[in-house]
Amino acid sequence: MRNRSSERSDPQRISMELRGQILQGVFPLGARMPTEDEMCRQFGASRYSVREAMRVLTEEGLVARRPRIGTIVAATKPSEHFVQSVPSMQKLLNYPEGTVRKTIGTGYVEANAELAALLKCPVGERRFRIRALRYAVGSSVPLCYTDIYILPQYATIVNHPHHEFTLVSDQIREVFGERAEKTVIEISSSSIKRNIAKLLDVKPATPSLTVTRRYANARGEEFETTVAVHPASRYTYSFEFKRQP
Structure with a gap:
């Protein structure tokens, strides 16, 4: 049985939590997202899990990578597909x-x-x-x-x-x-x-x-x-x- 810690570090769970925070305005439009290291500590997750979660949010159009800035909130709702x-x-x-x-x-x-x-x-x-x-x-x-x-x-x-x-x-x-x-x-x-x-x-x-x-x-x-x-x-x-x- 998976424990709570392993569930929370799962890429799907990470993307779900971050998506919810974006939709709720915790991270407003244009805001800088936490760094990869910060999210690894926050979710007790590996870099792979964090990167997979961010990949999902990027494909949804919610976040985007900006050179010399980092990852920012690009939209406050997923793009229609x-x-x-x-x-x-x-x-x-x-x-x-x-x-x-x-x-x-x-x-x-x-x-x-x-x-x-x-x-x-x-x-x-x-x-x-x-x-x-x-x-x-x-x-x-x-x-x-x-x-x-x-x-x-x-x-x-x-x-x-x-x-x-x-x-x-x-x-x-x-x-x-x-x-x-x-x-x-x-x-x-x-x-x-x-x-x-x-x-x-x-x-x-x-x-x-x-x-x-x-x-x-x-x-x-x-x-x-x-x-x-x-x-x-x-x-x-x-x-x-x-x-x-």
């Missing part, structure tokens, strides 16, 4: 229930060299762009920023009655009969640009998970390209595939 578990390849194409895409801007754009490389189209070709933020229902913290580029003839899709709750590709199929016969998904790591960082309420250059989806019709024409930028601390893709009997 959304996990999408994908049981099949088809499910990978969609976000789960419980999220909503809020449009923050629309308009026509002409592809410059950078955008043309992304869309794999000639420089100067036009696209209709939908800018949006995705949220978990009931939350004010955006999970990701999204740019949706579609062919100009589909621009009126923004008037679809369920535009913010369903995939744009599904809406295009429903309204225009254009079906995605092939979808390519690219997942990469990147850093968040300054203009997008402001919308996501994170610092510029914050690590991100960028998911690009390309929808092509039977003729091989790419009629929609969607680029979603997720702060790394707020989103996880979890894949689960089962062998069919």
Whole structure:
């Protein structure tokens, strides 16, 4: 049987106590946390246990390491984190229930060299762009920023009655009969640009998970390209595939 001392020195117990102290205001925003040595003495714990506990709090966004200062309180509540578990390849194409895409801007754009490389189209070709933020229902913290580029003839899709709750590709199929016969998904790591960082309420250059989806019709024409930028601390893709009997 574990005694009280060993339980208190467990990394999970240490992180729980420190988290509670942060949430209760014992350590206010910006306050310097005790040093590693101080926490080892306070909890009667090893350096490993203390480091593991602080790692958990860092991943939650509650504390952050600052050069020449130490570890400080970076937030007074854990950052929101959304996990999408994908049981099949088809499910990978969609976000789960419980999220909503809020449009923050629309308009026509002409592809410059950078955008043309992304869309794999000639420089100067036009696209209709939908800018949006995705949220978990009931939350004010955006999970990701999204740019949706579609062919100009589909621009009126923004008037679809369920535009913010369903995939744009599904809406295009429903309204225009254009079906995605092939979808390519690219997942990469990147850093968040300054203009997008402001919308996501994170610092510029914050690590991100960028998911690009390309929808092509039977003729091989790419009629929609969607680029979603997720702060790394707020989103996880979890894949689960089962062998069919």
